Amino acid sequence: MNKILVTSLILAVLTLNASAASKIIMEGSTTVLPIAQAAAEVFMDSNENVEVSVRGGGSGVGATSIVEGTCDIANMSRAMKGSEVQKAADRGVIAKAHVVAMDGIAIIVHPSNNVSALTKKQVKDIYTGKISNWKDVGGIDAKIVVISRDTASGTYEAFGALAIKGQKVRSDALTMASNQQIATTVSTTEGAIGYVGLGFLSDKVKAPTIDGVLPSKKSVVTKEFPYARPLFMYTNGNPTGDVKKLLDFIKSAEGQKLVDEQGFVSLK
Amino acid sequence: MLKFKEKLYEVLFTILAFSSLLFLVGIVFVLFWQGLPIFKEINFFNFIGGKYWYPTHDVPEFGILPLILASLWITFGAMIVCVPLGIGSALYINEIAGEKQKSILKPLIEVLAAVPSIVFGFIGMVVVAPLLQKLLNIPTGLCAFSASLILGIMAVPAICSVTEDALSYVPRSFREASFALGANRWQTLTRVIIPAAGSGISTALMLGMSRIVGETMTVLMVAGGAAVLPTSFFEPVRPMTSTIAAEMGEAVIGSAHYHALFAIGLVLFLMTLAINVLAEIISRKYRLKLGLSR
Numbered sequence: 001m002n003k004i005l006v007t008s009l010i011l012a013v014l015t016l017n018a019s020a021a022s023k024i025i026m027e028g029s030t031t032v033l034p035i036a037q038a039a040a041e042v043f044m045d046s047n048e049n050v051e052v053s054v055r056g057g058g059s060g061v062g063a064t065s066i067v068e069g070t071c072d073i074a075n076m077s078r079a080m081k082g083s084e085v086q087k088a089a090d091r092g093v094i095a096k097a098h099v100v101a102m103d104g105i106a107i108i109v110h111p112s113n114n115v116s117a118l119t120k121k122q123v124k125d126i127y128t129g130k131i132s133n134w135k136d137v138g139g140i141d142a143k144i145v146v147i148s149r150d151t152a153s154g155t156y157e158a159f160g161a162l163a164i165k166g167q168k169v170r171s172d173a174l175t176m177a178s179n180q181q182i183a184t185t186v187s188t189t190e191g192a193i194g195y196v197g198l199g200f201l202s203d204k205v206k207a208p209t210i211d212g213v214l215p216s217k218k219s220v221v222t223k224e225f226p227y228a229r230p231l232f233m234y235t236n237g238n239p240t241g242d243v244k245k246l247l248d249f250i251k252s253a254e255g256q257k258l259v260d261e262q263g264f265v266s267l268k
Numbered sequence: 269m270l271k272f273k274e275k276l277y278e279v280l281f282t283i284l285a286f287s288s289l290l291f292l293v294g295i296v297f298v299l300f301w302q303g304l305p306i307f308k309e310i311n312f313f314n315f316i317g318g319k320y321w322y323p324t325h326d327v328p329e330f331g332i333l334p335l336i337l338a339s340l341w342i343t344f345g346a347m348i349v350c351v352p353l354g355i356g357s358a359l360y361i362n363e364i365a366g367e368k369q370k371s372i373l374k375p376l377i378e379v380l381a382a383v384p385s386i387v388f389g390f391i392g393m394v395v396v397a398p399l400l401q402k403l404l405n406i407p408t409g410l411c412a413f414s415a416s417l418i419l420g421i422m423a424v425p426a427i428c429s430v431t432e433d434a435l436s437y438v439p440r441s442f443r444e445a446s447f448a449l450g451a452n453r454w455q456t457l458t459r460v461i462i463p464a465a466g467s468g469i470s471t472a473l474m475l476g477m478s479r480i481v482g483e484t485m486t487v488l489m490v491a492g493g494a495a496v497l498p499t500s501f502f503e504p505v506r507p508m509t510s511t512i513a514a515e516m517g518e519a520v521i522g523s524a525h526y527h528a529l530f531a532i533g534l535v536l537f538l539m540t541l542a543i544n545v546l547a548e549i550i551s552r553k554y555r556l557k558l559g560l561s562r
Contacts, residue, residue, distance in 0.1 A: 175514065
């Protein structure tokens with residue numbers, strides 16, 4: 001009895017190995033990681049002969065490894081820099097960009113806050129420490145409780161690039177581990193300001209306009225809203241075979257639904 | 269045959285006894301091995317004394333002074349909460365409570381120690397912080413004060429139970445001799461019992477302190493996490509433990525940030541080591557002074 005069991009087990013493992021013929025490696029941005037992971041899981045369910053492995057490391061790591069040829073798809077939360085494209089070309093790699101989603105970040109305040117419009121400059125000043133009182137941006141005389149994300153977060157990185165242009169977030173800003181935590185804290189703290197992905201807007205918080213534009217899926221896709229950026233997946237030349245199948249899946253309606261579920265803005 | 273068995277058990281238990289030593293050596297080794305490389309990027313004094321912690325910025329800054337001071341600041345606040353509560357309850361249980369009260373109180377206080385720290389953190393974040401924010405009219409309840417309060421409560425069981433044990437170990441003859449000399453209960457307590465239990469009580473305080481310094485989850489959720497030099501109890505701060513917990517997951521292995529986090533762990537380890545050594549010294553000194561062999 002036991003023997004049969006063991007034999008069939010070995011057989012099962014062997015066939016499993018034999019059928020996993022194709023392997024796709026995705027590497028790079030931790031921002032894009034959740035999209036890649038969700039897509040890989042669903043993709044592998046319907047394509048049992050393909051094994052997709054997803055690794056983080058950051059956009060820079062993704063760029064390096066597509067150039068070195070150690071990954072099939074490089075996930076990047078920014079476009080490749082000129083120097084990276086040049087390096088790729090030197091090695092005969094033609095980096096091809098695929099926009100897979102949009103990332104939008106809304107500024108949120110407590111619903112009782114009378115400030116309903118901010119400019120990009122004001123947001124930058126609040127986050128870098130130049131403005132510390134709501135009265136300086138048209139509100140009441142109260143201290144601004146500035147809330148930011150942990151330095152490890154992709155949203156922090158995006159906010160740093162889009163809203164404060166690589167300057168340092170003031171050191172007395174509270175740091176939180178998740179979008180949800182920021183939303184909850186802002187909803188219970190009258191003087192608070194925070195930033196979250198668009199998926200976390202609700203009627204418990206108020207999202208002021210930035211330079212006159214309300215954060216919404218539409219204004220993010222059209223890039224009217226200033227805190228929006230595309231998320232990329234790079235391939236070496238035009239994708240073929242299973243890599244193409246995976247990218248097509250991510251860009252499909254089903255794949256874009258996953259993008260939405262992960263708190264990003266889908267392209268459609 | 270019997271002798272062989274005996275020998276075997278002896279070896280087995282020796283290995284078990286020394287295994288924790290092995291783990292300790294391993295941990296210390298890893299802390300130094302992964303922590304020291306940061307000092308190739310930044311010198312020791314700029315690391316310990318630097319005022320800015322921007323590990324992922326383009327021009328990273330690895331100053332951990334705000335983090336060290338935040339840990340000490342919160343520990344100081346928590347001690348103010350837990351010392352009177354812990355020692356007070358121990359004195360009550362030992363001196364005043366009857367057998368029945370004692371049999372209920374002591375296990376209950378020990379159950380408090382069994383509450384997971386994440387639960388304390390959660391209650392701190394959802395209940396205590398918003399409440400303090402309203403009551404004290406402060407900008408945010410996620411601050412050193414809330415963290416100190418909750419950590420203080422968390423450390424009460426450790427302090428209370430060890431203190432109570434120490435008090436109950438004081439020989440009855442001490443008490444009887446004191447009464448015989450005409451001292452009243454208060455005099456007996458403050459001049460005889462407490463000094464006699466001194467080594468145990470100070471051990472209790474040190475144990476409580478190491479628990480507070482090393483506590484991670486609660487401060488991560490409640491302290492606010494702003495890496496500034498603490499100036500008030502009502503401002504958010506960022507202790508060493510929560511910095512490691514929040515950032516280790518995403519720090520690129522082998523990067524300066526990664527090594528800096530290990531170096532923070534090393535500093536933290538040295539701090540708790542110092543507390544434990546101090547506890548040992550104090551308790552030995554007391555034992556000698558009282559001529560107790562225990």
